[in-house]
Amino acid sequence: MTESAVYLQPAFILQSRKYRETSLIIDALTRDFGRISLLAKGVRKAKSKTAGLLQPFIPLTLSFFGKAELKTLTDVERRDYFRQAGGIHTLPGDRVHSVGEIKGLALYCSFYINELVVCFLHKYDPHPEVFDYYHECLSSLADGFSMEAALRLFELRLLECSGYGLQLSHDDHNNPVEALKKYDFNVGQGPVDVVGGQFSGRTFQALSSRELTDPPVLSEAKILMRMIIDVYLQGRQLKSRAVMGKVMATVQR
Structure with missing residues (x-):
């Protein structure tokens, strides 16, 4: 600058x-x-x-x-051209629970993506595409689309734009990932073909194609992406995660 x-x-x-x-x-x-x-x-x-x-x-x-x-x-x-309704003050998010809980959860998710941007983007390093992805993620949360799918897509895109793109389509033997197989995951290598692995091939295929609609896939994808992000955070703790954890514990009681 x-x-x-x-x-x-x-x-x-x-x-x-x-x-x-x-x-x-x-x-x-x-x-x-x-x-x-x-x-x-x-x-x-x-x-x-x-x-x-x-x-x-x-x-x-x-x-x-x-x-x-x-x-x-x-x-x-x-x-106001970003959204016809203007800015996002309280976000609807997932509509399963009460209105107050919904707005809180979606708002915490928004603070979470703010923390990710701070952690993964260096200052004064232009990424117009990240700006667009960020706005798209906020809009998805505001419109009531799946919070989990919106967050996973943003995480994938942010990692890719910041130089940490993931290899998800082939296993450690360079064979295409199969939907019915089980795999572990090595952050620097990709899916690892292991009997009784933690993740299904369907999850890797869904992440690779950016088609995240199936609940079991979303559940595994959340665990996988958290593991990957934690590796790159190198011990740094995200405040929004701690707050979301408390909120989710309250909602599930």
Whole structure:
């Protein structure tokens, strides 16, 4: 990035923290510049109208400038063209449980994908396709589609875009994965043909084709993707997972 000003860049806020008495430091996912850090001066003042916009899941355009890593935010606008209804404040998610539980679960899922973006994308590394996948995932959650399928698709796409693409179609002997066979999985190698393996060939086929509709496949895919992501996180803990775990435990009582 240079010191040239950038205007009306499509973006979503990933996270923010307080800075001094009246400002915020913001981590944002932009369409053309990737993940960036911004100093939002004075937005926490009592009369500021900007702070209400600088929230996660609201489609925005951001204007900023600066030659240092921390850019200075100069303007923020809400962009309703991302969704006819505007930004996503509470998400419907899976409609099986009560309304309050549903919104909470989907919202926590959205914070989860925010954490994944922070973990897997380097700052100022442009990935326009990730921006599109991120928006698509939020839209799926907001529209009430399967949370599990939306999350698995985003995880796969994010890993691929960040250089951690998975080999899912062939086993360790370079044979095509068979639906009725069982396999283990080696993160650096792919499916491993093992009698009594943990995962079915159907799960690898579904992930490879991005066709995630079958409940048993979704259940296995969740376990598999969590195992893979944990390897790449190298011990880093995701706060959203802990919160989701507590919510799910409450829902299942």
